[in-house]
Amino acid sequence: MKHLVLSLFLSCSLFLAQAQEIKEDFKPSTKNQPGQEYPQVNSQGYARFKIIAPAADSVRVSLGLGGQGGTKLMKAADGSWMGTTAGPMDEGFHYYHLNIDGGTFNDPGALNYYGSIRWESGIEIPAHDQDFYALKDVPHGHVEQVLFPSPSTQTSRRAFVYTPPGYYENPTKRYPVLYLQHGWGEDETAWSNQGHANLIMDNLIAEGKTQPFIIVMTYGMTNEVRMGGMRNFKIEPFQTVLINELIPYVDSKFRTIADQKSRAMGGLSMGAMETKTITLANPDVFSHYALLSGGTYSVDDVKANKDKIKLIFISTGSKERPDPVRAAVVALKEAGFNAVSYVSEGTAHEFQTWRRSLRELAPLLFK
Amino acid sequence: MKHLVLSLFLSCSLFLAQAQEIKEDFKPSTKNQPGQEYPQVNSQGYARFKIIAPAADSVRVSLGLGGQGGTKLMKAADGSWMGTTAGPMDEGFHYYHLNIDGGTFNDPGALNYYGSIRWESGIEIPAHDQDFYALKDVPHGHVEQVLFPSPSTQTSRRAFVYTPPGYYENPTKRYPVLYLQHGWGEDETAWSNQGHANLIMDNLIAEGKTQPFIIVMTYGMTNEVRMGGMRNFKIEPFQTVLINELIPYVDSKFRTIADQKSRAMGGLSMGAMETKTITLANPDVFSHYALLSGGTYSVDDVKANKDKIKLIFISTGSKERPDPVRAAVVALKEAGFNAVSYVSEGTAHEFQTWRRSLRELAPLLFK
Numbered sequence: 075m076k077h078l079v080l081s082l083f084l085s086c087s088l089f090l091a092q093a094q095e096i097k098e099d100f101k102p103s104t105k106n107q108p109g110q111e112y113p114q115v116n117s118q119g120y121a122r123f124k125i126i127a128p129a130a131d132s133v134r135v136s137l138g139l140g141g142q143g144g145t146k147l148m149k150a151a152d153g154s155w156m157g158t159t160a161g162p163m164d165e166g167f168h169y170y171h172l173n174i175d176g177g178t179f180n181d182p183g184a185l186n187y188y189g190s191i192r193w194e195s196g197i198e199i200p201a202h203d204q205d206f207y208a209l210k211d212v213p214h215g216h217v218e219q220v221l222f223p224s225p226s227t228q229t230s231r232r233a234f235v236y237t238p239p240g241y242y243e244n245p246t247k248r249y250p251v252l253y254l255q256h257g258w259g260e261d262e263t264a265w266s267n268q269g270h271a272n273l274i275m276d277n278l279i280a281e282g283k284t285q286p287f288i289i290v291m292t293y294g295m296t297n298e299v300r301m302g303g304m305r306n307f308k309i310e311p312f313q314t315v316l317i318n319e320l321i322p323y324v325d326s327k328f329r330t331i332a333d334q335k336s337r338a339m340g341g342l343s344m345g346a347m348e349t350k351t352i353t354l355a356n357p358d359v360f361s362h363y364a365l366l367s368g369g370t371y372s373v374d375d376v377k378a379n380k381d382k383i384k385l386i387f388i389s390t391g392s393k394e395r396p397d398p399v400r401a402a403v404v405a406l407k408e409a410g411f412n413a414v415s416y417v418s419e420g421t422a423h424e425f426q427t428w429r430r431s432l433r434e435l436a437p438l439l440f441k
Numbered sequence: 442m443k444h445l446v447l448s449l450f451l452s453c454s455l456f457l458a459q460a461q462e463i464k465e466d467f468k469p470s471t472k473n474q475p476g477q478e479y480p481q482v483n484s485q486g487y488a489r490f491k492i493i494a495p496a497a498d499s500v501r502v503s504l505g506l507g508g509q510g511g512t513k514l515m516k517a518a519d520g521s522w523m524g525t526t527a528g529p530m531d532e533g534f535h536y537y538h539l540n541i542d543g544g545t546f547n548d549p550g551a552l553n554y555y556g557s558i559r560w561e562s563g564i565e566i567p568a569h570d571q572d573f574y575a576l577k578d579v580p581h582g583h584v585e586q587v588l589f590p591s592p593s594t595q596t597s598r599r600a601f602v603y604t605p606p607g608y609y610e611n612p613t614k615r616y617p618v619l620y621l622q623h624g625w626g627e628d629e630t631a632w633s634n635q636g637h638a639n640l641i642m643d644n645l646i647a648e649g650k651t652q653p654f655i656i657v658m659t660y661g662m663t664n665e666v667r668m669g670g671m672r673n674f675k676i677e678p679f680q681t682v683l684i685n686e687l688i689p690y691v692d693s694k695f696r697t698i699a700d701q702k703s704r705a706m707g708g709l710s711m712g713a714m715e716t717k718t719i720t721l722a723n724p725d726v727f728s729h730y731a732l733l734s735g736g737t738y739s740v741d742d743v744k745a746n747k748d749k750i751k752l753i754f755i756s757t758g759s760k761e762r763p764d765p766v767r768a769a770v771v772a773l774k775e776a777g778f779n780a781v782s783y784v785s786e787g788t789a790h791e792f793q794t795w796r797r798s799l800r801e802l803a804p805l806l807f808k
Contacts, residue, residue, distance in 0.1 A: 107559055108559075108664060109664070125544065126545070127541060127542050127543055129498050129499065130541070130542040130543070131496050174494060174541060174546070175494050175497040175498075176493070176494055176495040176496045177493045177494030177495070177497065177541070177549075178493070179494075179539075179541070179547070179549055182545055182546055182547070186553055186560060192474055192549065193552070209596070211590065214587070214588035216585045216587050216602075216694075217585065218585040218586070219583060219639075221581035222581075230576055230577075230581060235583075242693075242695070245612065272586075297475060
């Protein structure tokens, strides 16, 4: 009897959860193009789409609950295509696109962000902690587009450089530098456009939670990896650009502290794999290492350069595989390294994990 | 008989011109997304499009010869939609979009540029003079994204600031400033993204054709003008942002020469109208005025401040209405002003006109 009651109770709870009423408090996503009403998000994390294509036969949105193949839109009374995700989405930023009659297009209502080797539509599910990357009335750093000479690739290459508030007011002050890499299919625009790295830093600095430093973001040449995976990727071309070309350029054009102990490298996903390879191969260039959702360092990896390594930061989302991250950091600590792990609660292999990781990483750097 | 021969000759010439063979030397547009083969352009200026949407009923491209409503694509043998413009396009940059089964979408092959109050697809028809805005192996200036406090609009507003090569190497040198506005439906990204203002300046400076100066580009709040035209637009909000908020910010964060004789304002199309209104209302702020494809100054407009005005530059495309521009400059010169007109040959109300206008304007500034 007890079991029957419990079972009934559980069934009812499940039924109620599935039949959760969708709150009709939808608002335009903060990542919409100017003046666009759709896509919208509600306070529960549901996303709603509206696409005008009166003569189309089929409109799908790639975004939806895992394993359900996205969200199929239906013809609405006004002839538009509309649909709402089957459940709440994870907090934070998501890439998506439309499939219209078999072709891949972007949502004309949303801004575009470079991911998956193309400019994709972006949507923002309001996060409970969104304040840390909000645009606030605090002093703002600048994000500079630089074109640096790259003899090894025979062109001028682009990087973005964040200079913190105070950089201009203190014309003799010099700053440490974090080299921060995007993931596969993304590019040098990702960390400031969808990552809001500049706003995260502005806010941390305004609250006195981190010392100001420079962040340099460039293209990791990761698009060369397609289906074949890492084995098709050669690190050398990017390593040459970074170590031999970009770092000297930055040190000549910005007021950096141009030494190993004031230089960090970090990256997300494939950028983490690049970070691991390059930091281990260049122990006299970087002293602070950060892997975001992209592997770990073993004690064997780093023991030869123990005296040169000031920090190892490893993070991931709770919906990824956090246990190996925690275990790696425990082992590194036991071996005497200054190692820190961070697990972003309730997020997967997406930018909310990496925004939070930067928030956690920044205060630990260059101490 | 003479007339008949002439007539036959003309008819044949016309026929031959219309039947001009399309050269099959198509190459991907330089404004394509990474790795994308389409859209393509050929050496004659034709554009060819290829869109994947197997189940669509109709795919059109908004780009094509004037008055023909764009280019209708046809189902190709491989199931894709393909089509070529009916004739050569004007040299330079063009915005466009797709109409798929009645809906407006961007071409997934092309990069996006903000125009028409939305991010549009962009294509580049190689111009005979494209060298002046090419990315070359010369010292490059930086383009800085700044977020400046704007009490009047109760937010932080974005601007882009071009600092010329040498800005970092000469830490005590101060520079004059050009405030440069986009047109209606565009925003503060236009002059560097599709205008290549930074590359134009880098190249001019490398050739010793202009002195280095700073360029500031911000959003002219022009989207408030919809179908109603200029009468719905109030200049005051933007003027307050520019004069009371942005200029003091730039003068505090960059090494400017912060006086009237070292400050210019220019703009294209609706940005020219803003330039005209704001320069005339603020004769002690700007000394160099530039209107690109957006009206003229009459002698009556400027005679009260003749001593304060160092240059009036007025330009347009030859396919716009060049006569009023030339006439206005003749009148200004006769009245004793340092006035210069420029007509871009073979271009209309598009960015090739404005790229060339900046190339002509820069060497004339701050003499």
